[in-house]
Amino acid sequence: MNRKLIDLVEFLFSKNAGPYLITFDVVFKDEATFEMVRRAKVFTKARIAKLFHVPESRILSIHDYPAGRVIKFNLVRDISSGDFGDRSVFGSQMWAPLISLEVPAERS
Amino acid sequence: MTAPSRARAIRVVSPGGSIGYGVNADSLQRAVASGLDVIGADSGSTDMGPYYLGSGRPYHSRATMKRDMSLIIEAGLANGLPVLIGNAGGAGADPHLAWAHEIIKEIAREKGMSFTLALVHSQQEKRYLKERLAAGKVRPMPGVPELTAERVDACERIVGQMGVEPFIEAMDHGAQVVLAGRACDSAIFAAYPVRAGIEAGPALHMGKILECGAMSAVPPTGRDCLMAIVDGDQFEVVAPNPARKVTPFSVAAHMVYEVEHPYLQGEPTGVLDFSDVVFEETGNRSTLVRGTQFHVHQRPTIRFEGAERVGFRSIVLGGIRDPFLIAKLDEYMAGCTEQTLALADQPGVSLNWIVYGRDGVMGEMEPERDHPGHEVGILAQILGPSQEVAHDVAALLEARMIGFPYSGAKTRTAHVAFPFSPLVNDTGAVYRFSVLHVAELAKPSELTSLFPIEYFKVGAEP
Numbered sequence: 001m002n003r004k005l006i007d008l009v010e011f012l013f014s015k016n017a018g019p020y021l022i023t024f025d026v027v028f029k030d031e032a033t034f035e036m037v038r039r040a041k042v043f044t045k046a047r048i049a050k051l052f053h054v055p056e057s058r059i060l061s062i063h064d065y066p067a068g069r070v071i072k073f074n075l076v077r078d079i080s081s082g083d084f085g086d087r088s089v090f091g092s093q094m095w096a097p098l099i100s101l102e103v104p105a106e107r108s
Numbered sequence: 109m110t111a112p113s114r115a116r117a118i119r120v121v122s123p124g125g126s127i128g129y130g131v132n133a134d135s136l137q138r139a140v141a142s143g144l145d146v147i148g149a150d151s152g153s154t155d156m157g158p159y160y161l162g163s164g165r166p167y168h169s170r171a172t173m174k175r176d177m178s179l180i181i182e183a184g185l186a187n188g189l190p191v192l193i194g195n196a197g198g199a200g201a202d203p204h205l206a207w208a209h210e211i212i213k214e215i216a217r218e219k220g221m222s223f224t225l226a227l228v229h230s231q232q233e234k235r236y237l238k239e240r241l242a243a244g245k246v247r248p249m250p251g252v253p254e255l256t257a258e259r260v261d262a263c264e265r266i267v268g269q270m271g272v273e274p275f276i277e278a279m280d281h282g283a284q285v286v287l288a289g290r291a292c293d294s295a296i297f298a299a300y301p302v303r304a305g306i307e308a309g310p311a312l313h314m315g316k317i318l319e320c321g322a323m324s325a326v327p328p329t330g331r332d333c334l335m336a337i338v339d340g341d342q343f344e345v346v347a348p349n350p351a352r353k354v355t356p357f358s359v360a361a362h363m364v365y366e367v368e369h370p371y372l373q374g375e376p377t378g379v380l381d382f383s384d385v386v387f388e389e390t391g392n393r394s395t396l397v398r399g400t401q402f403h404v405h406q407r408p409t410i411r412f413e414g415a416e417r418v419g420f421r422s423i424v425l426g427g428i429r430d431p432f433l434i435a436k437l438d439e440y441m442a443g444c445t446e447q448t449l450a451l452a453d454q455p456g457v458s459l460n461w462i463v464y465g466r467d468g469v470m471g472e473m474e475p476e477r478d479h480p481g482h483e484v485g486i487l488a489q490i491l492g493p494s495q496e497v498a499h500d501v502a503a504l505l506e507a508r509m510i511g512f513p514y515s516g517a518k519t520r521t522a523h524v525a526f527p528f529s530p531l532v533n534d535t536g537a538v539y540r541f542s543v544l545h546v547a548e549l550a551k552p553s554e555l556t557s558l559f560p561i562e563y564f565k566v567g568a569e570p
Contacts, residue, residue: 015365015366016154016155016366017366017367017368018154018249018250018251018368018544019154019157019158019541019544020249020250020251020252020541020544021250021251021368023366023367023368025361025364025365027361051475052473053472053473053474053475054473060250060251060368061250061368061369063364063369063370063371064370065360065363065364065370065371065382067356067357067360067363067385067387068357068360068361068362068363068364068370069357069360069361070360070361070364070370072364072370074250074251074368076250076251077251080158080252080540080541081154081155081157081158081541082156082157082158082159082538082539082540082541083158083418083538083539083540083541084418084419084421084458084460084489084491084538084540085458085460085489086157087462087468087469087470087471088469089155089156089157090155090156093469093470094469094470094473096470097470097473097475
C-alpha cells in the first residue's frame with residue numbers, strides 16, 4: 001500500500017538557503033524510513049517540478065544526508081528574497097504540496 | 109596549517125542564534141561557570157532580506173540588543189574572555205556597525221566599564237569588486253544571475269563576508285571586544301580556536317553548529333546558549349541549559365539547515381566536507397563530532413553582498429467576502445490594473461497583487477489556487493520610481509478597487525472591506541540583492557586587508 005509522505009516524517013520545512021534559493025528539508029522518523037524513501041527514489045527533479053508547477057530547470061539539486069535522516073532539495077526562486085513581488089522573505093511555508101506525495105510500498 | 113595540532117582544548121559559547129533576540133542569562137552564566145575561553149555572538153544574516161543592507165537600518169530591537177550585548181560583554185570582561193560579535197546590526201555594513209558601536213559605548217558609560225574595542229569594517233569599495241569582475245574572478249552563488257559592473261554600481265552598499273583572519277588580527281592587537289561587520293557565521297566562533305592552533309576544519313565546523321545557538325539541541329531553539337569544546341581534530345557539543353541535550357541526530361539534522369548542500373560548505377579559505385563525519389553520544393547530554401575534512405582552496409575567496417534600490421512601495425490592503433467577486437478575481441484584478449496604469453500614465457510603475465486565502469503564499473506554485481476560501485485578503489502593491497509616484501498610483505488603484513464593475517456582480521460598489529484609513533500606506537524603499545557573488549582574491553593578504561580595523565579605548569578617561 002502506498003503511504004503519504006507526511007506520515008513518514010519527523011518534521012519538514014522550507015527556508016532560504018541564501019536569498020535566491022529555497023531549500024526544503026524533509027527529515028524522517030527513523031533510519032529505516034529514510035532508507036526506504038531513498039531507495040524508492042521518491043524525490044526526482046521531474047516529480048518535484050510537477051508537484052510545484054515549475055519547470056525542472058528551477059529544481060537546482062536534490063541531496064540526502066543519512067546522519068540527519070534528511071532528504072533535501074533546492075528550488076531556484078523566480079523573485080529573490082525581499083524583492084518586489086516576493087511572497088516569503090524567509091522562504092518559509094512552501095512545503096504544503098509535499099504532504100500528499102505518495103511513497104510506493106516496497107515489494108517484499 | 110603546518111605544525112601538528114598540539115593546542116589545548118578550547119571552550120567556546122554561543123549565546124543564541126542571534127544576539128538581540130533575548131539571551132538566556134541563566135544558560136550564559138552556567139556556560140561561563142563551566143569554564144570558557146571565548147564568547148562568540150552572531151547578530152545577523154541575509155535572511156531578513158535586502159532592506160537592511162540597502163537602507164542601512166538595523167534589524168533588531170535596540171533595547172534587547174543593548175541588554176544582550178551588555179550581558180555578554182560583562183561576562184567576558186569579568187572572566188577575562190574575549191567577546192567576538194559578528195554581523196553587527198544585522199547586515200554588517202558601516203551604518204549597522206556605527207549603530208552597534210553607539211550601543212556599546214552607552215553600555216560602557218552606564219556600567220563604568222573600560223576595555224579595548226576593535227571595530228572591523230566589512231563595507232567594500234565598489235572598485236575592488238569591479239576589478240575582480242573585469243579579471244574574470246567573480247562567480248554567482250547558485251541560482252544568482254551573472255554579475256555586471258552596472259549592477260555593482262547600482263548597489264546602495266556592498267559588504268564582504270570576512271573569515272577568521274580579521275578577528276585574529278584584532279585579538280593579536282589586544283582587543284577584548286571585537287565588533288565586526290558582515291562575517292561568516294563559522295568564523296566568529298572558529299577565530300579563537302584557530303588562533304590557538306586548532307585546525308581550520310574542526311574549528312569552522314564547530315562554528316557552523318554554534319551559530320544558531322541551541323537549534324542543534326533537543327528541544328531545539330535559537331534563543332538559548334550552546335557550547336563546544338574543541339580538542340585536536342574533534343569537538344564536543346554541549347547544552348549549558350540542563351533542560352536540553354545534544355544528540356548525534358540533533359546535530360546532524362541541524363547541519364543541513366539553510367544551506368544548499370548537506371555536507372559540502374564553502375568558506376573563504378576552503379570547503380568544509382562532512383561526508384565522513386562521525387557523531388558519538390557521550391552519555392552526558394552532549395555529542396562528540398569528529399572526521400571533518402577541509403579542502404583548502406588554491407586561492408582564497410570572499411563572498412560579496414550588495415543591495416540595489418528598485419523603487420518605492422505603496423500598498424492597499426483589503427478583504428473580500430462577496431462570493432461573486434471571489435469567483436471573478438482574476439477578471440477584477442486585471443481590470444483594475446489596466447484602468448489604473450492607463451490613468452496613471454507614469455513610466456516605471458509596477459503593480460502586484462497578493463491574494464491571501466487563494467494563493468497568497470505560493471503564487472503559481474499553489475496546487476489549490478482554484479479553490480479559494482469563502483473570504484480572501486487582497487494586498488495590492490505599487491512600485492514606483494519615487495514614494496510620491498507610488499502613492500499617487502496606489503490612490504488611483506484604490507478608487508478602481510472599490511467600484512470596478514466585474515461581470516456577474518450583485519452589488520454596484522463597495523467591493524472591498526478596507527481596514528485602514530489612510531487607505532494607501534507608504535512602506536518606503538524596496539531593495540534587491542543584486543550582488544551575491546564570490547570573488548577569488550588577488551592575494552591572500554586581502555583576507556585581512558579588505559576588512560580595516562579601528563581600535564578604541566572604550567570608557568577610558570579622556
